Amino acid sequence: MPSETIARPRAASSPATSKTPKALRLRESTIEIVSDAGEGAQKCGQIFGAVSAKMGNGVWTVEIIPAEIQPPARVPEGASGYRIRIGDGPITNWGDATTLAVAFNEQALLARHRLGALAEDATLLVEAKWATHDDELIRKAWTDAMAELSGRDYRIVPVPMEERCLAIVDDPRKGKNMFALGMLARIYARDMERVKEQIAHAFRKKSEAVYERNVALVEAGFAWAEENVDVRIEVPPAKSTGDLVVMNGNEALGMGAIASGMELCAMYPITPATSVSHYLSEVFERFGGIVHQAEDEIAAAGVAIGASYSGKVAFTITSGPGLALKTEFLGLAVMTEIPLVVVNVQRGGPSTGLPTKVEQSDLLASLFGQTGDAPHVIIAPATIEECFHVMVTARRIAEAFRAVVIVLSDANLATGVTPFPRPKLDASWQAEPLDLSPVREALKPYGWDPETGLSERIIPGRAGGMYTLTSLSHDEGSKVAYSSGVHQRSSAMRSRKIAVLQSLLQPPKVYGADEGDLLIVGWGSTKGAIEEAVDRARAEGLKASSVHLRFLSPLEPGLKPIFSRFKKVMTVELNYSDEPGDPYITEENRRRGQLAFLLRAATLVDVDCWTRVPGEPLRPGSIVDMIRGRVPRGGAK
Amino acid sequence: MSTACGLLPVLDQDGDDELYEMTDYEGARARWCPGCGDHSILTAVQKLLAAEQLAPERTMFVSGIGCSSRFPHYLKTYGFHGIHGRALPVATGIKLNRPDLEVFVVMGDGDCTSIGAGHWIHAIRYNIDFTVLLLDNGIYGLTKNQTSPTTPQGLPSNTQPAGSWLPPLNPLQVALGVTNASFVAQTAEWIPAHLYATLRAARRHKGLSFVRILQRCPVYTPMIYQKAVQDPNNIAMLTHDDGVVVPELEKVYKNKVAHDPRDLDNARRVAGNTDKIHLGVLFKDPTRARYEEIRRIAPKSAEERVTLMNAELDRYAV
Numbered sequence: 001m002p003s004e005t006i007a008r009p010r011a012a013s014s015p016a017t018s019k020t021p022k023a024l025r026l027r028e029s030t031i032e033i034v035s036d037a038g039e040g041a042q043k044c045g046q047i048f049g050a051v052s053a054k055m056g057n058g059v060w061t062v063e064i065i066p067a068e069i070q071p072p073a074r075v076p077e078g079a080s081g082y083r084i085r086i087g088d089g090p091i092t093n094w095g096d097a098t099t100l101a102v103a104f105n106e107q108a109l110l111a112r113h114r115l116g117a118l119a120e121d122a123t124l125l126v127e128a129k130w131a132t133h134d135d136e137l138i139r140k141a142w143t144d145a146m147a148e149l150s151g152r153d154y155r156i157v158p159v160p161m162e163e164r165c166l167a168i169v170d171d172p173r174k175g176k177n178m179f180a181l182g183m184l185a186r187i188y189a190r191d192m193e194r195v196k197e198q199i200a201h202a203f204r205k206k207s208e209a210v211y212e213r214n215v216a217l218v219e220a221g222f223a224w225a226e227e228n229v230d231v232r233i234e235v236p237p238a239k240s241t242g243d244l245v246v247m248n249g250n251e252a253l254g255m256g257a258i259a260s261g262m263e264l265c266a267m268y269p270i271t272p273a274t275s276v277s278h279y280l281s282e283v284f285e286r287f288g289g290i291v292h293q294a295e296d297e298i299a300a301a302g303v304a305i306g307a308s309y310s311g312k313v314a315f316t317i318t319s320g321p322g323l324a325l326k327t328e329f330l331g332l333a334v335m336t337e338i339p340l341v342v343v344n345v346q347r348g349g350p351s352t353g354l355p356t357k358v359e360q361s362d363l364l365a366s367l368f369g370q371t372g373d374a375p376h377v378i379i380a381p382a383t384i385e386e387c388f389h390v391m392v393t394a395r396r397i398a399e400a401f402r403a404v405v406i407v408l409s410d411a412n413l414a415t416g417v418t419p420f421p422r423p424k425l426d427a428s429w430q431a432e433p434l435d436l437s438p439v440r441e442a443l444k445p446y447g448w449d450p451e452t453g454l455s456e457r458i459i460p461g462r463a464g465g466m467y468t469l470t471s472l473s474h475d476e477g478s479k480v481a482y483s484s485g486v487h488q489r490s491s492a493m494r495s496r497k498i499a500v501l502q503s504l505l506q507p508p509k510v511y512g513a514d515e516g517d518l519l520i521v522g523w524g525s526t527k528g529a530i531e532e533a534v535d536r537a538r539a540e541g542l543k544a545s546s547v548h549l550r551f552l553s554p555l556e557p558g559l560k561p562i563f564s565r566f567k568k569v570m571t572v573e574l575n576y577s578d579e580p581g582d583p584y585i586t587e588e589n590r591r592r593g594q595l596a597f598l599l600r601a602a603t604l605v606d607v608d609c610w611t612r613v614p615g616e617p618l619r620p621g622s623i624v625d626m627i628r629g630r631v632p633r634g635g636a637k
Numbered sequence: 638m639s640t641a642c643g644l645l646p647v648l649d650q651d652g653d654d655e656l657y658e659m660t661d662y663e664g665a666r667a668r669w670c671p672g673c674g675d676h677s678i679l680t681a682v683q684k685l686l687a688a689e690q691l692a693p694e695r696t697m698f699v700s701g702i703g704c705s706s707r708f709p710h711y712l713k714t715y716g717f718h719g720i721h722g723r724a725l726p727v728a729t730g731i732k733l734n735r736p737d738l739e740v741f742v743v744m745g746d747g748d749c750t751s752i753g754a755g756h757w758i759h760a761i762r763y764n765i766d767f768t769v770l771l772l773d774n775g776i777y778g779l780t781k782n783q784t785s786p787t788t789p790q791g792l793p794s795n796t797q798p799a800g801s802w803l804p805p806l807n808p809l810q811v812a813l814g815v816t817n818a819s820f821v822a823q824t825a826e827w828i829p830a831h832l833y834a835t836l837r838a839a840r841r842h843k844g845l846s847f848v849r850i851l852q853r854c855p856v857y858t859p860m861i862y863q864k865a866v867q868d869p870n871n872i873a874m875l876t877h878d879d880g881v882v883v884p885e886l887e888k889v890y891k892n893k894v895a896h897d898p899r900d901l902d903n904a905r906r907v908a909g910n911t912d913k914i915h916l917g918v919l920f921k922d923p924t925r926a927r928y929e930e931i932r933r934i935a936p937k938s939a940e941e942r943v944t945l946m947n948a949e950l951d952r953y954a955v
Contacts, residue, residue, distance in 0.1 A: 053955045244955040251953075259946055261939060264734060287945055288937035292733060295759035299726040302719075302756075306699075306730020309717065310738065314730065332720050419955045425946050427939035460715035460731070460738055463694040468664065468709040468716030471702070480710075 023189065023232035028058075028087035030095045030119075031188075033180055034112055035104035036073045037066055037080040040177030044102075045082020046417070047181055047198045051190050052084065053246045053419045054198075056237025058091035059084065060528070061417040062617070064112075065356040074130075074141070076111035083117075086188075088236045091418060092383065092528025096621035098122055100187065100231070102180045104161070105130055106145040113149055115616070121153045123231050125183060127176070128158035157229060159183070164224055168216050178214045182221020188233050192222070243422040249387040249413030249525075253343060254279040256391030257315060259423065261430025262341065263289040264314035266303040268296055271355045272411040273319045273345035297322040301329035301342070308338050309469070310460055312431045313398050315341035315391075320349045320362050323369065323406075330404055331370040332471050334494065337446065337457065339398035339405075341391070346410040346524075348615055357615035358411035360524050360574040363594040366406045367553050373491055375498045376404035378553040382527035385420035386550070387413055392429045399431060401497045402457055408552070410574070412525040412617045439465030445478040446490075453496035498554045505551055507558030512538055512545030517631045519566035520546040521607070522573065523595050526618050530572055533623035540624075542631045546572075552598070560603045568630065570608035571596040572623060577611040659687040667711045669704060672859075674826035674852035678772060679711055681833045682741070686714070689840060696739045699728040701753060703745035704779045704854075705772035722753030725760040725769070732765050732929050740767035741840075746787045747777050750808055754786075761815040763928040764844045768836070771808060771847065772826075774854040775861050782857045789861055809908035809919060812847045813901065819844035819925035821904065822881070822918045825851040827866055828890075831874075831916055834881045843923050851914065865914045875907065875917025898922075 031048065035041040042063060049061040064081040071078030085095040097119035103109040103126040112118055130142045149156065161179050165172035178199070185195050199214050247255070254276045257265065265284065267277045281291045294300035300316045307314035318326065323344045333340045346362045348354025366378050377397055381390040387409055394405040439458055445467045447455045455476075458465040473481040473490060481487050510519070512534045522530045527548045537544040545566070549556055563569045573593040578585045592600070593609035600607050610626050612618065662683045669675045686696060696714040700706035702721035709716025715738075719727050728742045749757050749771045760769070776794065777783040783796040787808065791800035812821045820842040824835035832850065839846035853859050853866075865871040869889050875881070875896040887893075892913065896903055898921035907915050937945070 245950050245953040246955050247953045255946070255949065258942065258949075261942065263936075264730070266730065283949065285934050287942050288934060290733070290932050290934060292729075292932070294726065294729075295755055298723065299729075299756055299759070302723045302726025303730035303733065306717075306727035306732075307734035308730070309727070310697075310731040310735045312734070314734070328720055329723065422950055422954065425943045425950075427943050430939040430942065460697050461695055461735065463692075466693050466713050466715050468698075468712075468718055470710070470716075470718040471720050472718070 021230040021232045023234040025234045025236070027089075027235070028085060028091065028095070029100065029188070029233050029235050030083065030085040030098045031184060032064070032081055032083045032098045032101040032112060032117070033177070034064060034079050034081035034101060034108040036078055036108065037069065037071055039080075039104050039173055041081040041104065041180075043202060044177035044181045044184075045084055047195065047202055048184050048190070049082075049084045049417055050198050050246065051185075051194045052086045052188075053244070054194050055191055056240070057086040057235055058089050058238045059086050059246070059418055060091040060094055061085070062094045062412065063415040065415070074105050074107045074138070076107050076114065079108040079111035081108065086235050087238070089238050090241075093532060093620060094412075094416070094617050096619045100233070101125070102183065103127065104176055106142050110145045110148060113152070118152070118154065121155065123155045123157065124149075125157045125159050125180075125229070127161045129160065129162050131158060159224070159228075164220050165217060168220060169213060175213070175217045178217035179221035179224075182218035182223075183225040183229065185218065186222045186225035187229060187231055188235070241421065244419040245422045246417060246419040247384070248275075248415055248417045249381075249384045249409055250275040250345065250415075251279050252384050252387035253317070253391060253407070253409060256388040258284065258287045258289065259388070259425055259429055260392040260395040261312065262315050262391070262395055263312055264292060264304065264307045265289065266292045266294050266300040266307070266314065266316045267318065268294050268300045268322060270297070270319045270322045272347055272414045273317045273322070273343065275414065276317045276343065276345070297325035298329060301326035305329055305333050305338055305340055308340050311434050313339045313341060313395050315343060317343040317345065319345050319347050320365070321352065323362060323365065327369045330376070331372060331374050333404045334370060334374040334376050335471055335473070336469050337402035337455070337494070339402055341394045341398050341405050341407065343407045343409060345414045346408060348613065354615045356411065358525065358574060358617055359613055359615070360408075360410060360526070361576065361594065361613070362408065363523070363552060363575070364597065366408060367598070373495065375495045376406065376553065377401070377498065377501065378406045378408060379550055380408040380524040380552055381413065382524060382548050382550060383420070384413055384416055384418050388423055395431070396429075397501065400454075401501055402455065403497060408524060410525050416525075434459065434461075436461045438463040444476045445469065446474070446476045446493075448476060448493040452500045453493035454500065502554035502557055505554070505556050507562065508547045508549060508556045510545050510547050510562060513543065514545070515565035516543030516545050517567045518542070518544040518627060519563060519569045520544065521549065521569065521571045521595060521599060522546060523549045523552060526572060526574060529618045529620045529623060532620035533627060536620065536624045537627040537631070540628075541633060542627055544627050544631055549595070552595070555598065555602050559599065560605065563603060563605045563607070568608065569605055570610060570630070571599065572618065572626075573609065573611040574613065574618060575611050576613050577609050655687070655690060657687055657690055657693065659683050661693060662686045662713050664712045664716075665710050668707065670855050672855035673704070674774065674854070675705055675708070675772060677826045677829055678770070678832065678850055678852065679708065681829060681836055683712070684833060685836050685840060688837070691739050695737065696741070697731060698741045698743060699724045699731065700743045701745070701748040702779070703748050703777070705743055705745040706748060708743040722748050722751070723756065724748065725753065725756040728767055729760065729763060729765055732767055733932065736766075736929055736933065742767055742769045744769070744771055746771065746773045746775060746785045746808075750786045750806055750811070758811070758815050761812055761845055761847060762817045764817050764819050764925050765929045766843055766927055767845060768839045769845060769847045770836075771849045772852050773808065773849055774852045774858050775805070776854050776857045778854045778857055792858070792861070794857070807908065807911070808849050810905065813905050813908050813920055817925050818847070818920060819922050820846035820918070821920045822846070823849045823851070823916050824881075825862065825865070825872075825914070825916060826853065827862075828886065828916070830883050830886055831881060834883045835918070838881055838918060842921060844925055844927050862914070871913055873913040873915045875915055875919065877918070879921065880918040
């Protein structure tokens with residue numbers, strides 16, 4: 001979406017008392033609700049996002065999550081909330097700066113300000129009570145915060161949220177979020193019937209009285225905004241694109257797993273992967289599947305491997321530290337060609353790192369984490385929609401190639417919510433029923449096709465097929481390799497499968513033009529931001545394009561010819577790389593982005609990189625800035 | 638002592654109408670050292686499989702890494718020789734997915750009580766219906782003589798040459814300390830009749846049956862049970878109708894301790910009493926919750942899943 005077309009709500013500079021403000025018609029707008037943890041900002045944001053989606057807007061929402069469950073109140077690092085970007089077309093990422101924020105205290109606002117999350121001219125609706133609080137320290141904190149915020153062109157509107165809520169509920173901490181929803185509904189002209197529908201859905205497990213009270217709070221917020229806020233923003237609906245569903249990436253992974261016919265998810269709790277299992281724990285049994293919460297990450301891998309070995313492909317879900325623990329088991333699955341799907345919802349690392357924040361730092365660990373030569377498959381979904389479909393693909397590849405397939409999602413996809421075309425389900429996505437027929441005479445446990453390395457697997461229960469699977473190097477018959485040639489040959493067979501898979505893939509499509517000055521190569525959740533940046537850069541006349549990889553092992557074919565048509569090739573990734581020009585950093589010792597590392601090795605092209613580890617998704621605007629720096633107008637430097 | 642002689646009285650079967658014979662379960666030739674207690678255990682297991690007429694293709698032996706974990710290779714059933722310490726999670730996955738399979742787990746003391754100790758405790762709690770054999774020779778043999786958690790205090794090894802620093806871990810006490818344990822027994826490799834009878838009781842128990850088998854490594858720990866091997870009076874046989882009953886051993890093993898396997902408190906006392914080696918069933922309760930039973934759900938066909946998934950997607954429709 002070209003940035004020039006995005007007007008800002010400049011009405012903010014006019015007095016706050018106008019009764020009939022003129023609505024600004026925008027192609028997109030980004031809204032945040034921020035608070036201390038546990039004040040319901042997320043519910044408010046979720047409902048606003050769902051209503052917007054149902055009204056036909058493109059929507060991308062993302063949680064703003066503090067690291068702790070209950071951080072201290074009123075401190076910037078405890079800021080928690082929800083960010084919603086809506087537009088008149090598909091929204092593929094969380095965007096740049098926030099145009100309008102509702103804050104339940106000024107410290108949460110300050111946190112967002114310090115992170116540079118707010119637009120220069122953002123409208124900020126903030127709970128007013130802190131300004132006149134009994135506690136002198138709180139009053140001072142308010143004054144200091146306002147002083148810090150005054151350096152920008154923000155339009156700050158104090159709102160007596162608690163005061164108004166107290167007319168309806170005893171505990172305003174439990175009502176503010178609905179009051180805020182009401183204000184947003186007025187400012188963005190949301191359909192109140194749909195708002196009520198969503199409230200009914202969100203509180204479906206609560207009493208009628210809870211519903212009534214929440215509706216009253218929403219109406220109070222609506223009325224207050226009507227009277228006191230002169231900003232009106234209109235974001236027209238997108239063109240209808242057929243049946244859509246809306247969910248977050250972890251729900252999509254869970255649903256995709258069900259659609260793929262997998263029946264066992266073994267896991268151990270770890271952020272930000274766990275919500276996949278929350279979803280599955282709620283619904284999986286209806287589909288004939290179970291979630292097994294194992295005693296640790298290692299056991300989760302072992303249980304999935306045991307289940308896969310003995311029947312249908314199973315999966316385990318984890319995040320970085322958990323993947324590290326599963327490593328030995330993954331090596332076993334590779335060695336014994338047990339199909340297995342491993343989902344790694346990446347977060348910041350190393351070690352405990354940034355448990356709730358996005359990063360793409362596990363690519364190399366996923367690829368090279370096992371000891372010995374352990375060829376396997378890595379696929380990274382680029383969108384929430386792909387989170388659904390990747391599970392179907394992963395299961396099929398795992399089964400057909402007797403392979404370990406690692407699915408690399410991340411915290412951005414996990415918590416982002418966006419509508420996407422409803423999957424057209426097909427029973428053929430699922431595995432065939434187990435074949436327990438007697439084994440034909442010649443069938444060996446690893447009857448490798450000498451060309452492809454592929455073989456049929458034998459599951460227990462089949463008469464005549466008894467063999468002992470072993471983690472030791474082995475021959476076709478699963479006999480332990482006591483001669484040197486066996487290991488050479490079996491290694492080749494396991495490796496060959498990866499090349500065979502690559503031969504079945506299509507070269508990636510270039511986004512933008514097929515040739516030019518700069519080609520950005522991305523993977524995973526950054527696709528939306530990169531492509532939006534490419535659009536904006538091209539609108540400025542810059543010859544930038546991008547290509548986005550789903551398959552990282554094997555790499556998608558045809559990369560070298562694509563790269564050769566651009567003067568400069570670079571990756572954009574959410575992981576760490578050294579900056580050229582930093583002390584001690586040279587061309588030789590520079591540690592590059594993880595995809596850049598792989599691409600350089602695979603293509604011998606001098607692939608550069610621009611990577612960041614901000615603990616948040618990339619903003620398209622910052623990618624555009626980077627492109628401007630690399631590709632001056634009039635061609636490459 | 639001859640293995641065969643001890644086994645004959647209880648194992649001789651008239652196999653005329655039997656489908657499977659002992660030879661039907663024989664896999665590769667065992668490569669354990671001559672004199673290794675594993676041979677005796679393997680023979681007892683093969684006898685058990687034949688006596689219980691377990692279909693080889695529906696029988697599964699899962700092991701980790703170590704001398705004892707070579708066990709599946711020497712059987713002609715399905716075998717899973719996995720990684721060190723991790724046999725139990727694999728067995729759990731197999732049994733959750735395939736309750737129709739008869740699953741045995743074979744581990745050594747390093748495998749079970751050291752690197753895999755976490756899984757051991759939780760597997761006992763899950764109480765999934767498989768038979769777990771701890772082949773406890775008190776040493777790491779395959780890696781050549783390192784101290785294990787069950788090495789007797791003072792016994793020198795390559796890693797603790799001045800002798801094992803600490804008193805050995807007592808696997809029976811650990812097993813009996815786990816909530817939801819349902820079967821804990823101890824037997825010895827050099828008393829084949831008792832070994833066989835214990836394995837049979839374990840196999841027939843519904844739930845996880847944990848059997849510690851005292852075993853000598855002929856190379857590194859040939860003498861650790863010497864007192865009991867030489868003098869049967871150093872062994873106390875637990876007796877109860879619901880335990881292991883081997884009448885023909887009564888003449889040799891005269892020390893008998895009456896113990897009701899339902900009595901958990903007494904089982905813990907017996908386990909903690911190391912004056913004598915207690916053999917038999919310490920604890921047995923077939924009514925304990927079994928995880929794979931609790932988690933069993935009705936399977937769904939691909940078509941049923943598509944229908945249900947469409948209904949699920951409706952919930953998320955815009």
